[in-house]
Amino acid sequence: AQSVTQPDIHITVSEGASLELRCNYSYGATPYLFWYVQSPGQGLQLLLKYFSGDTLVQGIKGFEAEFKRSQSSFNLRKPSVHWSDAAEYFCAVGAKGGGGNKLTFGTGTQLKVEL
Amino acid sequence: EAGVTQFPSHSVIEKGQTVTLRCDPISGHDNLYWYRRVMGKEIKFLLHFVKESKQDESGMPNNRFLAERTGGTYSTLKVQPAELEDSGVYFCASSHRTGSGNTIYFGEGSWLTVV
Numbered sequence: 001a002q003s004v005t006q007p008d009i010h011i012t013v014s015e016g017a018s019l020e021l022r023c024n025y026s027y028g029a030t031p032y033l034f035w036y037v038q039s040p041g042q043g044l045q046l047l048l049k050y051f052s053g054d055t056l057v058q059g060i061k062g063f064e065a066e067f068k069r070s071q072s073s074f075n076l077r078k079p080s081v082h083w084s085d086a087a088e089y090f091c092a093v094g095a096k097g098g099g100g101n102k103l104t105f106g107t108g109t110q111l112k113v114e115l
Numbered sequence: 116e117a118g119v120t121q122f123p124s125h126s127v128i129e130k131g132q133t134v135t136l137r138c139d140p141i142s143g144h145d146n147l148y149w150y151r152r153v154m155g156k157e158i159k160f161l162l163h164f165v166k167e168s169k170q171d172e173s174g175m176p177n178n179r180f181l182a183e184r185t186g187g188t189y190s191t192l193k194v195q196p197a198e199l200e201d202s203g204v205y206f207c208a209s210s211h212r213t214g215s216g217n218t219i220y221f222g223e224g225s226w227l228t229v230v
Contacts, residue, residue: 004198034219036221042223043121043206043221043222043223043224044158044206044208044221044224045221046218046219046220048219049218056214090158092158094219101146101164101210101217101219102160102161103148103150103158103219104160105150105157105158105159106157107156107157108158108204
């Protein structure tokens, strides 16, 4: 069975600083990997996804993530954080089955941005 | 194009009552999923429809939960009778393609509080 670990429950960064959110996964085959963000009172928004090909994936809002098979990681990065990035971030791995993707989520990382 | 829409956005009910959550997927999406996040825990898969058929309901917690998708369009998730531990956010999601590489789009969630 697949699993996702987000080791950091809370992270605080200053506005303008760089950000890296960690994600490690366990999956027996080539994974489909996702990062979602949930802002306060909002739903889950897809930031980016990795299915195959280039291991550096660009997403919305200036985010990127790099798939590293050797480390079973899919860390999310942003070079300069904005106050509006304060939210909860979820890494997820998708298992192909039954014609669709069943996602397994990590426990989330709550990002706080200090002005 | 309208996204995944969920109703109600918030619901407060008493223990023992019944609540029905509705989800309208993105038009043309055959795959429909229900997930939930109980307070403080990770987002967990409940079930997956392909059109009107239940493809995978391995995540349904118990028989107090009933999901339907008559006609393969919108879906409902009924909780009867509701218990305190059912409180949380119920997310609906949909995707278009079957097989590999499909992106899953989430709604804003239905926030359920059982008192």
